[in-house]
Amino acid sequence: MDLLHSTWFWVLIIVGPIVTVISTLARLSKKQGPIKLPPGVIPGTYATDKQDDDEDDDWPQKKP
Secondary structure: OHHHHHHHHHHHHHHHHHHHHHHHHHHHOOOOOOOOOOOOOOOOOOOOOOOOOOOOOOOOOOOO
16 A cells, blocks of 8 residues: 555645646647727837848847
């Protein structure tokens, strides 16, 4: 009887964290809905359309 209890104990000790990690990753992979913004706020982007015109912002620096 001790062998049965100790075997199930170690199975739970090994499987528990694995199930926790898989369920956490599955929950994080779900697509979230849009964020509710206050009235009057317009959602925007951080990217600019004029990236090719800015030669000063190239990283790493281009060799001449």
